[in-house]
Amino acid sequence: MTQTAVDDRLSPAPLVASQDGLPRCWWPDGHDRADPLMLDYHDSEWGTPVADDRALFERLALEGFQAGLAWVTVLRKRDAFRQAFSEFDPVLVAAYDDADRARLLANAGIVRNRAKIEATIGNAAALLAVAADYGGFAEYLALRLLRPAPVLPATATLADIPASTAESKSLSADLRRRGFRFVGPTMVYAFMQSVGLVDDHVPNCYRYRG
Numbered sequence: 001m002t003q004t005a006v007d008d009r010l011s012p013a014p015l016v017a018s019q020d021g022l023p024r025c026w027w028p029d030g031h032d033r034a035d036p037l038m039l040d041y042h043d044s045e046w047g048t049p050v051a052d053d054r055a056l057f058e059r060l061a062l063e064g065f066q067a068g069l070a071w072v073t074v075l076r077k078r079d080a081f082r083q084a085f086s087e088f089d090p091v092l093v094a095a096y097d098d099a100d101r102a103r104l105l106a107n108a109g110i111v112r113n114r115a116k117i118e119a120t121i122g123n124a125a126a127l128l129a130v131a132a133d134y135g136g137f138a139e140y141l142a143l144r145l146l147r148p149a150p151v152l153p154a155t156a157t158l159a160d161i162p163a164s165t166a167e168s169k170s171l172s173a174d175l176r177r178r179g180f181r182f183v184g185p186t187m188v189y190a191f192m193q194s195v196g197l198v199d200d201h202v203p204n205c206y207r208y209r210g
Helices: 036-044 053-066 071-076 078-084 090-094 098-105 114-134 137-144 166-177 185-194
Strands: none
Touching: 036 071, 053 071, 053 078, 053 090, 053 114, 053 137, 053 185, 071 078, 090 114, 098 114, 114 137, 137 166, 166 185
16 A cells, blocks of 8 residues: 555545445545455455465565556556566566567556566566575565564554555565565555555454454
8 A cells, every 4th residue: 555646545535335335444445436446456355465476476566566556557457467477477577588578568558667567577586586595485574574464453543554664664675685676665565565464454444353
């Protein structure tokens, strides 16, 4: 949930009830922007723990591509991203060559940003190196971050949801030391939210587990 001006997931809108009557966090259904992709992502993915390295790589890559864009834009392009980046298999992506780079830059179905494309390819190689050292990228994250995942207190308001934390800053610094790019503290915190390393569903959201 990166704190950019256009990010659907950080808005002043309050808790909302969708057409199904379930109260949710403000970002998937606020300001008359209800979108099935956003609702499904909130309901089935955001804040849910992820242990598969390929899925972790996908979320890391998509959060990087989101920078400066609305999150719903990335979700709408998700299938195209998966096709373009070999279902986010880091072994395959790390081996991309100049022809693959040209193919990606010509693909109108994804975000054609050269720096983000290069970062995704480089991050695949960096992730594989981390996985080799720790037995998996998920295992590396488990050693770096608190378990169980922190949950917002029952008295929390939107103002209590940070853009970054000491943990995301520490993880960001270590990832950059290991060769990752597009992994600033705010982006890393959004990644942590996405894969359930923190659980920022707000109180009264039906997915809140405080």
